[in-house]
Amino acid sequence: MRIDDLSWQAENYGGLSPRKVDLLLEHGHLDLVIRAAEERGEWFCAERAAKELCRSGEFARALKVVEPFAATGWRTALWVKADVLLRAGRTDEALDLVRPDEEGRASQIVCRDFAELLAKAGRVDEAIDLLVPHCGESWIRSVLVEITEGQDRDEWLLELIAPHAEAARHASDESRWDCSRSDVQELQARVLERAGRVDEAMRILGQAIAERRCLTQNTLTAYAELLARHGRLDALRELATGRHAHTVLHIYAQALRDRGRVQEAETVMRDAIAADDWAGHRAWLSSALLRDGRLDDAITVAAPGFSSYDCGNLLAPLVHPLHDRPQELLHLLDHPLTVPHHGHAEFQHSWRAFALASLGRAEEAIAVVEAHPDPWSDPCIVRAGLLSTAGHLDAAATELRSLGSIKAREELFEVLVQQGQAAEAIATHPTAAEQRAARAKSTPVPLREDGYSLEPPF
Structure with a gap:
C-alpha cells in the first residue's frame, strides 16, 4: 500500500467507488466491505466501513480497518483515523495525530481542517485562536462563523468582522472592489440574525443594496432570503419586482408558495414572463408546475427554452426529475412541443x-x-x-x-x-491497479489550442 496509489484512488474514484460501496452497505454487506478494504486495499471501503462501525459504536473495529491506510502516513487516512478516535472519546489522541506543526500553522487549509476538528471536540476557543491569524481571508471568516454557531461567541465575532466590513465600505466609496471582503456584509447579517438582531441584519443588507455597495448577487440573495425567513413579504415584493427581479423574484415566489399562496406565486411569475420573457423565470415556474404534478403546463412554460444552448436549455431540468417516473418521461419526449436538445x-x-x-x-x-x-x-x-x-x-x-x-x-x-x-x-470488479493501468494505456484525446477536445464530448 503506497501513498501514490491511495491518492490516485481518491482523486479518480478508483477501485470500488463510493457509490458502489454504498450499494454494498445498502444490501447489508458490511463484512464484505471490510474484507475488501483489508485484502484489496480499497480506500473507499475502509472509509465507509469506519463510518458505519462508528455509528454502531464499534470503534475498535473501525480503527483496525483504517489503521493500515493511516500507517502509510497518507494525510487523508490520518484525518479519518482522527475522526474515529474523536468519536471514541479519545480526544487528545485524535488531536495529537493531526496537530499542525509550525509549517502547518502557516497553511490556511491545514488550520481550517484542524480548527473544525477542535470545534467537534468542543475546544472552540483553541479553534478560534488557530484561525484568527488567517481571518483576512473571506473563507476563513466563513469557517469562524460556522464553528462558533451556538457557542455564545456572536458578539466577539461581530467585533472581529466589523473592521473588514468598514474596509469594504471604504473600498466601495472609492469605487474599488475588495474581493477579500466581498461577503463580509452577508456574514455580518448572518451573525446578527442568529444573535436575535434581525432588524439590524436587514438594515445592513438593505442599506448596502440601496447604496449599491454590493457588486455581487450574493448580497441580494442573502437579503431576500432573510426577508423571506422572517415574513417581510412586502419588502421582499418591492425588492423582487424592481430591477433585481432576475436575481430574487424566485425567492419571493417561493416564499408565497411556502405560505400556501400557490396560485399567487404562479401569477407573479407568469406576469414576469409576460413582461420580460427571461429563461430563468420560465425555469422556475416550469419546475414548480412539475412538482405540483402539472406536467403539460410545465412543458408549455418551458418549451420556448427547449432548444436553447447550455444553461439556458430548459428540457434537461424537466427530464431529470422524471427519471423515476418513466411513463411521464416518455410523455415529455413525445410531446409535440419537445424539440431536440440544442440539436x-x-x-x-x-x-x-x-x-x-x-x-x-x-x-x-x-x-x-x-x-x-x-x-x-x-x-x-x-x-x-x-x-x-x-x-x-x-x-x-x-x-x-x-x-x-x-x-x-x-x-x-x-x-x-x-x-x-x-x-x-x-x-469480478477490477482493482484500482488494473483501472489505473488501463487508463494509462488509453489514447490521449487531441486538443485544440484552447485546451478543449477536438473530439466529442467537447
Missing part, C-alpha cells in the same frame, strides 16, 4: 431508451440504441445496462461477462450485487 438528438435517444427499459420494455429500448448507435461509446455496455434496468439481470450479466473488459466488469458489479452475489461482484 443534440442523442440526449433524447438516451432518455427514451432509459425510460422504455424502466418500464420493462427492454426490446424497444435496445431498438433505440441499435437505430441510433452514434451517441453510444460502447453500445454493448449500453445494451447490458438497459437489460439490467428492465429487470433482466441474468441476460445483462451474460452480456457483460462475454465482453470481459474493464468497463464491463465495472458494470457487472452492480448486476451481481442485485442478484445477491456480492462476494462475486467484488472479486
